[in-house]
Amino acid sequence: RPTLMTGIQPTGFPHIGNYLGAIQQSVKLQNSESYDKIFFSIVDLHSITVPQNPTILRQNIINLACSLLACGLDKPQTVLFQQSSVPHHTELAWILGCLATLNKLDHLPQWKEKSPSKEDVSLGLYSYPVLQAADVLIYRATDVPVGDDQIKHMEFARHLARQFNKIYSPVFPIPKQITSQHIRIKSLRDPIRKMSKSEKDSRGRIELFDSPDEIREKLRKAVTDLGTGGMIGYDSQGRPGISNIIDIHAAVEGSTPDQICSECAHLTTVEYKERAAEAIIEMLKPIRARIVHLRNEPQHVVSVLSKGNEIAAQNAAKTCAEVKKLIGLS
Numbered sequence: 001r002p003t004l005m006t007g008i009q010p011t012g013f014p015h016i017g018n019y020l021g022a023i024q025q026s027v028k029l030q031n032s033e034s035y036d037k038i039f040f041s042i043v044d045l046h047s048i049t050v051p052q053n054p055t056i057l058r059q060n061i062i063n064l065a066c067s068l069l070a071c072g073l074d075k076p077q078t079v080l081f082q083q084s085s086v087p088h089h090t091e092l093a094w095i096l097g098c099l100a101t102l103n104k105l106d107h108l109p110q111w112k113e114k115s116p117s118k119e120d121v122s123l124g125l126y127s128y129p130v131l132q133a134a135d136v137l138i139y140r141a142t143d144v145p146v147g148d149d150q151i152k153h154m155e156f157a158r159h160l161a162r163q164f165n166k167i168y169s170p171v172f173p174i175p176k177q178i179t180s181q182h183i184r185i186k187s188l189r190d191p192i193r194k195m196s197k198s199e200k201d202s203r204g205r206i207e208l209f210d211s212p213d214e215i216r217e218k219l220r221k222a223v224t225d226l227g228t229g230g231m232i233g234y235d236s237q238g239r240p241g242i243s244n245i246i247d248i249h250a251a252v253e254g255s256t257p258d259q260i261c262s263e264c265a266h267l268t269t270v271e272y273k274e275r276a277a278e279a280i281i282e283m284l285k286p287i288r289a290r291i292v293h294l295r296n297e298p299q300h301v302v303s304v305l306s307k308g309n310e311i312a313a314q315n316a317a318k319t320c321a322e323v324k325k326l327i328g329l330s
């Protein structure tokens, strides 16, 4: 039976881009009952590839766990865990790192987006894709639902799996990437860039815990052009701001930008933003209510994570032992 593995960084409160682009799909896959196990990792070791404040990081980990549970990742087959609690991730990363060449790593985009020059890149940020490969392979995952920005990293993970299988023994299934929704939500303040947890200006993102008034305010302040006579229109190149809101609205309603445009053709941009805000508020209402509930029960959240850490470690330990034996390290 297939095994699914995915993760998200605790670099801030998860936003509607994370939800529509990744979390929602994982919930659907979980509910399809097609997976024996779903490993969902809070990838805190990845988050420290850029500086983090320890107190905020601790808080982000708990907030992320609450949010993921609130989004519905709470079925018995789902193993929600904290990456740093399972040491086998870094152990396998070292082993895979010994098969990875600088030439291959040079071609991966991650460090280029997060560092101004190669001289300033930390070893952790540069070798991030090796740890990412280990995250997947340690659970012998077959399916990995991640955004289309991860295509090259997944190819690299497959390359490392093949290398290991060829040199030693076919231990790892070759994992495939599942990207059903090619959606890339942009920042409300800078619609050329993607919506991001770590964007300094929090008005650029709608966090899953935002109140209805905060959401209305963020939509009101979202950067949009005046357009033709102040009316809405979809043109992702020419009118990225309004098109981004239409994309969010369409994803929230499960419809298409064309449908949204024809339904709302009579509205001015200002009126339309109010309409889109209400649709977003409606979708987030139950999620927000569950987050409030879970934040009042921190012991429950901690116990879900502890149990997840234990199950993840048991599974990871088996792969690690087999790998070490094959290499001659046992």
Ligand code: AQP
Binding pocket: 007, 008, 009, 010, 011, 017, 018, 019, 020, 021, 022, 023, 145, 146, 147, 148, 149, 183, 184, 185, 186, 194, 195, 196, 197, 198, 199
């Ligand atoms: N704006 C987005 N639109 C659609 N999908 C998105 N994802 C992230 N931003 C958007 C998807 O969310 C998953 C988890 O992301 P991550 O936390 O591991 O890393 P990220 O892509 O770097 O997310 P952020 O929010 O931009 O965080 P920071 O600010 O720390 O870099 C991934 O599957 C991603 O595709």
